[in-house]
Amino acid sequence: MRRREVLLAPGQICSHYYFVERGALRIFNLNAKGEENTRYFAFAGSFGTALPSLIEQVPATEYVEAIEESDLLVIDRNDFYRLVETLPPFAFIYRRILELSFVQAQERIYGFQGLSALEKVQWVQRRLPGLLTRVSNKLAASYLGVTPATLSRLKVRL
Amino acid sequence: MRRREVLLAPGQICSHYYFVERGALRIFNLNAKGEENTRYFAFAGSFGTALPSLIEQVPATEYVEAIEESDLLVIDRNDFYRLVETLPPFAFIYRRILELSFVQAQERIYGFQGLSALEKVQWVQRRLPGLLTRVSNKLAASYLGVTPATLSRLKVRL
DNA sequence: TAAAAACGTTGCGCTAGAACAACGATTTTG
DNA sequence: CAAAATCGTTGTTCTAGCGCAACGTTTTTA
Numbered sequence A, B: 001m002r003r004r005e006v007l008l009a010p011g012q013i014c015s016h017y018y019f020v021e022r023g024a025l026r027i028f029n030l031n032a033k034g035e036e037n038t039r040y041f042a043f044a045g046s047f048g049t050a051l052p053s054l055i056e057q058v059p060a061t062e063y064v065e066a067i068e069e070s071d072l073l074v075i076d077r078n079d080f081y082r083l084v085e086t087l088p089p090f091a092f093i094y095r096r097i098l099e100l101s102f103v104q105a106q107e108r109i110y111g112f113q114g115l116s117a118l119e120k121v122q123w124v125q126r127r128l129p130g131l132l133t134r135v136s137n138k139l140a141a142s143y144l145g146v147t148p149a150t151l152s153r154l155k156v157r158l
Numbered sequence C: 001t002a003a004a005a006a007c008g009t010t011g012c013g014c015t016a017g018a019a020c021a022a023c024g025a026t027t028t029t030g
Numbered sequence D: 001c002a003a004a005a006t007c008g009t010t011g012t013t014c015t016a017g018c019g020c021a022a023c024g025t026t027t028t029t030a
Helices: A051-056 A077-086 A088-112 A117-127 A137-144 A148-156 B051-056 B077-086 B088-112 B117-127 B137-144 B148-156
Strands: A006-008 A016-022 A024-030 A036-043 A063-066 A071-076 B006-008 B016-022 B024-030 B036-043 B063-066 B071-076
Touching (some): A016 A036, A036 A137, A088 A117, A088 B036, A088 B051, B006 B016, B016 B024, B077 B088, B088 B117, B117 B137, B137 B148
Antiparallel strands (some): A016 A071, B006 B063, B024 B036, B024 B063
């Protein structure tokens, strides 16, 4: 997978899980004003996909994009669900994926609430050390929900 | 369950699912500044619990509180997991609960992003009609992430 | 490898929403 | 059922972060 390659765009129905062997994915969407909003970064060793679309088989609202040259293991949804429905160990693994995805999403969201922009940056440095140096200023800003200009100014204040 | 009764407080490990037969629950947490942050309202016909704590059996960070006189069906975690692990229909139901919880949380969060306070109020009116009249101004404000004063001003603008 | 596009940083003014405050209305409590 | 606490509303002031802009640097593309 090349840098900038788009694996899934809004409107498409997601039919794959991706396991990142090398590189990085990000899941993001565009809001009503056309601004990018990064939900999640998946680095080597983790899964990434448009989970709502994959689960409900409705058109995705988000993009899945490689942000670095990446090697991915692609898992087909139908195969995956067949395994989940017939083999208990897979059912267990899927349950764990769902549980962890949910818990993680909650932590990120409610961890951010009520924090100033500077505090959000500090939160990310604690919870995702290295993120700010690994991804571009623009992408980190879209994850934090601030403008690139604001993030740039905050970084000088540690 | 009486109005204002607290079913679970931060620090406790959650061991129950609650199904709301009558009344309403809310799940909320306090942020670093001591402000309340409502994550979710569960009205009659839906489930409510501190899912991260229930799943991981770690201390909760949130409160579960009855906001109206309520009748609840209390489901014990151990019983529930035993059912999930032995009876396929329960495994399926639990999977659906997790999937829907995740999708719902995502929609709420990313639906809000980049919206002005007024647009958030309009979003809630579309998606959760009746919420603004059923719960107090203060609680609705804590769900929207604005101050009660701001919400009060917005309501006159429809 | 040169031109074009995108990005990072910094300056400056503006504004949405917060903070603080006051006060009448509603709710809770003893 | 009366006193006390909490809540909703509205006014005023203040500020964090945005919009816009400029410009040098890095990346992309042809």
